């Protein structure tokens with residue numbers, strides 16, 4: 001597929017334009033700085049692209065503001081009173097210092113209690129929370145895998161959970177291995193299911209082709225709204241912004 005990359009200036013925004021042989025224009029805003037990229041059909045002229053950007057300006061600004069918010073969130077100090085997310089809900093963090101094993105627990109409808117030995121630094125406190133996030137995700141995997149493996153007709157050899165900057169998930173089809181972003185623990189539960197199913201479908205169809213989308217339509221008819229839910233969040237899976 002031949003591509004042609006240019007830049008346009010639209011209402012003070014720098015827009016990267018990639019022209020290729022596709023039918024529809026796709027517009028995306030990407031981390032970490034809110035870069036704006038348009039994939040446009042080869043025949044579309046600059047004016048048509050400008051218009052498409054202008055009509056989505058409010059949405060673009062919202063996405064960029066969300067990235068800035070994410071930037072602020074990532075600089076959190078891991079102290080009491082901060083907002084942290086789990087399964088799509090907001091929690092207030094309560095840090096308790098006690099000479100005991102570090103642990104995290106849900107303490108009431110909107111409290112997340114982090115118990116740590118005195119003197120534990122910010123990064124170590126965060127590591128305790130992320131270890132808990134990973135554990136929570138891992139606990140939900142067996143039932144999801146046993147639900148979806150027979151339906152999709154694939155076997156997953158291995159699911160690994162890690163922090164990723166730009167993706168919610170990825171896979172290595174040769175090894176039947178799936179990688180999930182630990183940040184999914186902060187999202188509503190059905191987001192994990194969507195990302196897992198998305199990556200499992202990649203084990204039978206590598207690219208985001210019509211066949212890929214048809215398979216998702218069959219397995220998870222509401223996948224588009226789940227994708228949008230994830231894309232509303234700062235971390236966007238670049239390939240999902242069709």
Ligand SMILES: [Zn+2]
Pocket residue numbers: 198202208239240
């Ligand atoms: Zn994908």
